[in-house]
Amino acid sequence: xxxxxxxxxxxxxxxxxxxxxxxxxxxxxxxxxxxxxxxxxxxxxxxxxxxxxxxxxxxxxxxxxxxxxxxxxxxxxxxxxxxxxxxxxxxxxxxxxxxxxxxxxxxxxxxxxxxxxxxxxxxxxxxxxxxxxxxxxxxxxxxxxxxxxxxxxxxxxxxxxxxxxxxxxxxxxxxxxxxxxxxxxxxxxxxxxxxxxxxxxxxxxxxxxxxxxxxxxxxxxxxxxxxxxxxxxxxxxxxxxxxxxxxxxxxxxxxxxxxxxxxxxxxxxxxxxxxxxxxxxxxxxxxxxxxxxx
Numbered sequence: 001x002x003x004x005x006x007x008x009x010x011x012x013x014x015x016x017x018x019x020x021x022x023x024x025x026x027x028x029x030x031x032x033x034x035x036x037x038x039x040x041x042x043x044x045x046x047x048x049x050x051x052x053x054x055x056x057x058x059x060x061x062x063x064x065x066x067x068x069x070x071x072x073x074x075x076x077x078x079x080x081x082x083x084x085x086x087x088x089x090x091x092x093x094x095x096x097x098x099x100x101x102x103x104x105x106x107x108x109x110x111x112x113x114x115x116x117x118x119x120x121x122x123x124x125x126x127x128x129x130x131x132x133x134x135x136x137x138x139x140x141x142x143x144x145x146x147x148x149x150x151x152x153x154x155x156x157x158x159x160x161x162x163x164x165x166x167x168x169x170x171x172x173x174x175x176x177x178x179x180x181x182x183x184x185x186x187x188x189x190x191x192x193x194x195x196x197x198x199x200x201x202x203x204x205x206x207x208x209x210x211x212x213x214x215x216x217x218x219x220x221x222x223x224x225x226x227x228x229x230x231x232x233x234x235x236x237x238x239x240x241x242x243x244x245x246x247x248x249x250x251x252x253x254x255x256x257x258x259x260x261x262x263x264x265x266x267x268x269x270x271x272x273x274x275x276x277x278x279x280x281x282x283x284x285x286x287x288x289x290x291x292x293x294x
Contacts, residue, residue: 001100002026002078002132005070007053007061009033011084012042014172019046021087025097026080031061031070059188060145067140067149080132081148085170086112092165096132105159107133107151111166117228118170123163124222124229125236130158131167145188171232182239190246198248208237 004022008015008030015030022028023046030043030050040050051073056065062081070079078100088096092110099108110131114121129148130138137157138149151158173181212233216222222229248254 001076002080002097003074003076004028004080004082005031006082006084007031007033008035008039008084010035010037010039012038014084015039016042016046018082018084018087019043019048022080022082022093023048025093026078027076029074031066033061058145059184060143062140062148063143064141067143071135074135077134078132079135082131082167085172087168087170088166089168092161092167095161095165099159099161100132106137106153106157108159108161110161111163112169113166114232115168115170116225116232119225119228121222121225121229121232123220124216124225125232126163126166126220128160145185175231175235178235182235182242186239186243186246189243190250198244198251200244200248204244205241208240212237 002025004026006015006018006022006028009032011018012035019028019042028048030039030048031053032039032050033053043050051070053061053066054069056063058065096108096110099105107130109128111126111128112131113123113126130151131148137151137153139152140149143149171178216236217229217233222233
């Protein structure tokens, strides 16, 4: 009835719990990126199949090449796209099964709520995406990072799961690993959105602060979590700033080389004052050395 596709790469620490989370409700299939740890061994020991994803140039897994390859091997009409840093509780999974069995819809949008530094962030930065759908309900051709495909069915064929049923998203990142992820993802977004005008004004910066701190930290009750939710808000602001700076650099052809050429013009200007300067007389140098001035 449902195949729970879990995207993985070197997930030996987390994958067994993820498999156990979904196994009673459908088939679990790992769409693996060529793990070199014990991910494959753990999966097979838990009666879970492993599919090696085709290599692509994308920084994200939900691209047309990967999804087309998955569709060719799926044996169920419904597919759930999941990740090793997510879980769902029993009530949510049973609600999903009820909607699937009723067969009145072609896709289900599910909320995802975050944990940061191990603390639940309430509704702060919650999102809602099609995560469970019939294989023909979404087209992933030319998909972009954070996107979940283009809808191919009418809105009335999509069920919006109430927010009390949601995916628990465990962000297992310290600042160092989160910054690495930001750099990877914004590189990809810069390529996709390079035709858009970059938002680098001071007004946009204040907009980000209002949006992230006022809406997500206060209105969505992130403040109840304290520092973890505040850190997540700050990193989200930083993500948008980095993305727009990279778009600006791309549009204005700013590279290490072009920066160096521009800086060289300033260096040459500084050195003009030294071109006609006479060398210091050796006797003066020696006298200064003798008098302890050097």
